[in-house]
Amino acid sequence: MALIDEFKARFPEFDTAVVDQYLPVIEDVWPCYYGQEYAACNKEIVLNLVAHLLVIQSAPSTAPIKEESSRSVGSVSVSFESRAAGSNLSDFFGSTKYGQMYLMLTSTRRRAFFV
Secondary structure: HHHHHHHHHHHOOOOHHHHHHHHHHHHHHHHHOOOOOOHHHHHHHHHHHHHHHHHHHHHOOOOEEEEEEEOOOOOOOOEEEOOOOOHHHHHHOOOHHHHHHHHHHHOOOOOOOOO
């Protein structure tokens, strides 16, 4: 089964048009982030990495991904913080739930590494 088919099956929450538009580009670059083959034991790691990159790539603007740093309910107030340029990889991958899962899965593998 091809990566794109497995991705669509694993993450049905992604719009098919977005996947079809961005995944071919991401398919060429994900090995730069992970550096290992798309093999049976690595599929969940790679699929979460690709999902993270897809969220980043398909963001509606070039503005940095912002993380909610505070919230109020009465009189509605929300504050966001930007991730600083040049921050470490855990900040980059921590910006989406897929990146967080990628970090968790790679941290449990002895041979996983970050570029």
